[in-house]
Amino acid sequence: MGGFDQMFSGTRAAQVVGISYRQLDYWARTDLIRPSGADASGSGSRRLYTYRDLLELKIIKKLLDAGIRLESVRDVFTYLRDHVDTDITSAHIVINGSSVLLCDGEDLIDVLRGGQGVLNVLPLSGVRDEVDSNIISLQTESPAPTQRAINS
Amino acid sequence: MGGFDQMFSGTRAAQVVGISYRQLDYWARTDLIRPSGADASGSGSRRLYTYRDLLELKIIKKLLDAGIRLESVRDVFTYLRDHVDTDITSAHIVINGSSVLLCDGEDLIDVLRGGQGVLNVLPLSGVRDEVDSNIISLQTESPAPTQRAINS
């Protein structure tokens, strides 16, 4: 799947990730996740989301589906962006109160064993697969317009 | 700590657990957790919470503190009460979507390794300790009234 250079409109991004446009809009307006390709610039303009944006959107959705409050998800992403530079598709995200780790293997088990509070553990193994799969199936159902590399 | 036969008023229960009375009241009214000793029967009446109620309240608080939505916590407790009979102070609560497990040791690691969605893991090791400790310290600050076995 060589979708790294693809750009996705707001509408398409919401479809791929499986959220409502309203949610996407609200998250962008309230700075949870803004489109990296192009931000909105008024009525009728187009947001452009990168492939990496879509992965992040999917992670947010998974956390919400797991019952995490959006307000907590905000804290998680703020922390992640300030402290974690590595590729977000590796391993597991482990949320321990206000700290967030990326770990796997024995590290993961250590964290688990050492915990006193609630841990939220999100395996990232399926995130990319699901996004890729949705990009393809939606492309089949409603192909992108003529212009290259824009999914809208 | 031989508090198993103790009864706690609503006010005291909220103090011990570290929540507002408003929260406790709302949770009781909306059936998240009702007092097992005695339910409210009108203005001026007294709720009575058992020690086990306090443990459950504490678990709820810990889940909320971890950013879990109250609505999700409701689902967890509904499931727990329907499916899990064992002593709730053992091991770890593992929430996997809409299913909830109590497990520890290798079971815990198996669940973790097999997961595709987000897991919420709550170690129960400290719950009893914290509740006990708070019962004692609050008893010292503001002792129970003369009537025996009622903490109010």
Added chain:
DNA sequence: TTGCGTACTGACAGCGGTGTAGTTACCTCG
């Protein structure tokens, strides 16, 4: 350039959860 499609925008409603404050009535003590 024009016209159409539609993405963004703004407004408002509804819901859940929590805080605040006043009222009612129970409970306990003297």
Added chain:
DNA sequence: CGAGGTAACTACACCGCTGTCAGTACGCAA
């Protein structure tokens, strides 16, 4: 029994999030 303290009750406000709908204006194809 009566009085006082206070727990339960009720009302309402506020906030965050999500859904719905109508208006505005951008973007693209002809």
